[in-house]
Amino acid sequence: MQQPASTPSDVTLAAASALARLRDKGPRVHCITNAVAQNFTANVLLSLGCVPSMTLSTEEIGGFVAGAQALLVNLGTFDAERRQATELAVKAAADNKIPWVLDPVFVDRSRPRADFARALLGRGPSALRLNRAELSALAEGDASPEAFARASRTVVGLSGATDVIADSARLAHVANGHPLMSRVTAMGCAASALTAACLAVEPDAFRAVAGALVIIGVAGELAGEKAAGPGSFAVAIIDALYNLDAATLTARARVT
């Protein structure tokens, strides 16, 4: 086994360590994402001290990615121009050894998207962040995250009531989060962007993905304690990320 086995305390430590390094280093994260998600995603990244950029222009995306420390590829919109921007961005990431996350939004609703997502999986993303319906669509059937991680040679971060993080050798479950997270648009997209940010500061992709999902899950719980509904929840989770400290994160993390 190349990687040490993961223990719950490893994952909690990874989350606390990633949180501190995000604030210390303020990594640049380039995000290919849809217009629904752009504003919220940028604010999630800024709340932790990261520097988001979002241009999709084929004339400059390569330069933006080359100057960033991580890349998010979210398929929330899917057209010829976006695909071309993605091609250039993924190439720039590979050329510059920049980690990247694939978020195959709504591949369960569109066959051309699912085909495009499978092609991108072959380009070696550092991590895949998705929900159960999207995983089933990509796997063309009921695949476990562990099996899909092994087959795809990536780290899978599967969001749900309990998140599952798997690579070829390790498995972790994160039981943090709040039901209102599914009532705010772009919450999953923002979790993927945070995953990309963690990959910028944590070379072990399994630890980065698990750490990101602990951070967003704990922030969601803190927001849920203050929110009166999904509107105030979306505001409160940004505040919670900004104010989150290592002690709270460690005390709240529910990793198994």
Place this chain on the structure above:
Amino acid sequence: MQQPASTPSDVTLAAASALARLRDKGPRVHCITNAVAQNFTANVLLSLGCVPSMTLSTEEIGGFVAGAQALLVNLGTFDAERRQATELAVKAAADNKIPWVLDPVFVDRSRPRADFARALLGRGPSALRLNRAELSALAEGDASPEAFARASRTVVGLSGATDVIADSARLAHVANGHPLMSRVTAMGCAASALTAACLAVEPDAFRAVAGALVIIGVAGELAGEKAAGPGSFAVAIIDALYNLDAATLTARARVT
């Protein structure tokens, strides 16, 4: 007369019934809308349990509409690609008997938009949701909502200090709402998206439009009681929609 005459209590009942069915069924609503409005619109729909999708890609919009229970066509942006997406979406709606709403944003500011909106009206939308300036531009003069509804063979939902809902035989006035609604961008667009959602669960389009405008109007009043300005109002109306119950809706509805 094919439809029964509408009474105020009919409209209030329609609103309460639509609210319950939205939460029970969680309809998929595909939205063609502009980037200004996408995030807020998605959050309004999610607050009530609906599932929004927003892709504009010509390669997949037909499939998204075919898999949805309602369609919103908002003209907030107007370009060749968007027009082509609209064409495909309206065709998919017709082919699959999916109700759709036309929101002719800013047709009073742009002649090409007004021409395009008139062409779309000929395609048989289930409802038209707009403001007074937009109605005047479409009608090329002072038309009453009733006259325009008859001429266009659709249901008109005219937003204003008092909303007017009209089809060829029925007329209702809804006096709910709050002045801050005009100080938050995309509030009208979100009302149109909610109208589409109500059409997904209520086959009588007049009742669906009137119900949607009662729901958003009452939520606006509740939000206005908590808000310190348009920023907190935009947050509070999402919370209010999420928390709205049938008793409050019925007690607050001001329908004549």
Place this chain on the structure above:
Amino acid sequence: MQQPASTPSDVTLAAASALARLRDKGPRVHCITNAVAQNFTANVLLSLGCVPSMTLSTEEIGGFVAGAQALLVNLGTFDAERRQATELAVKAAADNKIPWVLDPVFVDRSRPRADFARALLGRGPSALRLNRAELSALAEGDASPEAFARASRTVVGLSGATDVIADSARLAHVANGHPLMSRVTAMGCAASALTAACLAVEPDAFRAVAGALVIIGVAGELAGEKAAGPGSFAVAIIDALYNLDAATLTARARVT
């Protein structure tokens, strides 16, 4: 000297005067801006009673600009279509003597953007609103705002811990603002949109730029006193702009 020398009380008066006229006249402001910024920018303008429009369609942008009282050109996204829309919008502004603001977002991250921004500077914007890194990129070295304003024959509004406003003859410093302003996406874009709005009601561009930066800076301070983090700050600054009165503005302005 064509313009009178600026004094701190002149600038404070300009801010209070612009604030009153924005609410009185409700100018139309057309904004070319990126999808990340569109919603927040529209809400900032609406909070002060302005009427934003945001279409980028080449078929109608000329008409929208001709019917507006000010134009914002924000380079947050940069592609062939956006460049063409910008060309048409700037021409319509020149033809109709409509003031416009250039916001050269991220020109420090992309050479093609910087080249495009320099070409636009030659088209005579009423004002340039940017940060230090962007100014250095445009000036290709360390230029003072005063020197750059003289060389470019425009008014420079340089945002920072202390804002600097300069034209060929006048200089003002505005020490208002709050650290959380840099943690909310599109805050600079919104400041530029507000600058455009002030140009619609104040013919002296120096006074308009300085007034806009005082208004947004004071609103930021008020928001900072209520916010628990960048999420609630973004909400509170919209409320603060809506509620801002001349007495508070004048008492809080820190102009030197």
